Amino acid sequence: MSNAVATDLDAAIELAAQWVSEAERLVVFTGAGVSTESGIPDFRSPGGIWEKYDPRELTYQKFLADPAVRKLRWKMFMEMEAMWDAKPNPAHLAVAELHKLGKLRAVITQNVDGLHQDAGVPAERVIELHGTNREVYCLRCGARWPSSEIRERIAREKVEIPDCVKCGGILKTATVSFGQAMPEKETAEAVRLSEQADLMIVMGSTLVVNPAAMMPRITKENGGRVVIINLSGTEGDHYADLVVRGKAGELMPRIVERYKKNR
Numbered sequence: 323m324s325n326a327v328a329t330d331l332d333a334a335i336e337l338a339a340q341w342v343s344e345a346e347r348l349v350v351f352t353g354a355g356v357s358t359e360s361g362i363p364d365f366r367s368p369g370g371i372w373e374k375y376d377p378r379e380l381t382y383q384k385f386l387a388d389p390a391v392r393k394l395r396w397k398m399f400m401e402m403e404a405m406w407d408a409k410p411n412p413a414h415l416a417v418a419e420l421h422k423l424g425k426l427r428a429v430i431t432q433n434v435d436g437l438h439q440d441a442g443v444p445a446e447r448v449i450e451l452h453g454t455n456r457e458v459y460c461l462r463c464g465a466r467w468p469s470s471e472i473r474e475r476i477a478r479e480k481v482e483i484p485d486c487v488k489c490g491g492i493l494k495t496a497t498v499s500f501g502q503a504m505p506e507k508e509t510a511e512a513v514r515l516s517e518q519a520d521l522m523i524v525m526g527s528t529l530v531v532n533p534a535a536m537m538p539r540i541t542k543e544n545g546g547r548v549v550i551i552n553l554s555g556t557e558g559d560h561y562a563d564l565v566v567r568g569k570a571g572e573l574m575p576r577i578v579e580r581y582k583k584n585r
């Protein structure tokens with residue numbers, strides 16, 4: 323086990339709050355675990371939608387080549403009710419509070435659920451490395467729609483594979499699928515922010531999916547501190563300055579409250 327894993331929770335919260343005070347370029351990095359308390363299952367927990375649909379089988383290449391895969395992917399899209407109805411939880415709200423306090427430079431997220439923005443972090447400060455599930459676009463003409471409109475259309479017209487109403491092209495959610503290139507602009511921006519961060523707080527990510535998982539390592543290698551808040555062990559525990567095991571929705575608000583009290 324990493325030396326940085328906290329055994330005294332109060333002391334860990336105090337230390338993290340002190341580092342927040344000292345930070346001039348604080349970046350928060352989040353994965354699926356930050357949204358589980360909003361009712362959206364992460365990749366690995368049992369009973370989630372990911373048990374039914376394996377995203378590794380729904381690669382970008384298969385999606386383009388095979389209508390049966392597109393049909394399955396749109397079926398999955400329609401079954402993701404947990405994501406449509408989700409509300410920000412105390413972890414998202416605590417991050418937004420850091421923004422209101424002028425302490426947050428940016429959020430880099432692997433999530434596609436838009437909950438950081440719903441909590442009050444301005445969209446331009448949220449770097450979505452894996453895109454967003456809130457929009458659908460045409461791969462041919464580039465037209466975009468809110469996902470809710472496509473959902474309504476699928477339900478209304480009872481279509482299994484919606485095509486672009488403007489040009490007949492293939493529609494896809496604006497998420498980054500397995501086999502699809504990472505968005506260049508967002509990735510470059512995330513690397514830049516990670517290099518410059520003097521504190522990165524990582525929440526709810528196992529830190530196994532690259533290049534997203536590289537970001538805290540980049541911060542560390544450039545002299546910044548790394549704090550990891552996660553229920554289970556992560557691939558970053560061995561180089562982090564502080565690892566706190568527990569729920570993001572409980573720990574992050576405590577860190578922010580302690581920071582406010584100490585100001």
Ligand code: NAD
Nearest residue numbers: 353354355364365432433434435526527528553554569570
């Ligand atoms: P992951 O599923 O690999 O890991 C999630 C981690 O969060 C686990 O280590 C788990 O122990 C931890 N965790 C779960 N609940 C927690 C909580 N309440 N507090 C603290 N930690 C908690 O997730 P990942 O590393 O983000 O990778 C999965 C991929 O799947 C990502 O690329 C992401 O884009 C995608 N995904 C996104 C969503 C979403 O947008 N909400 C949901 C599922 C998967």
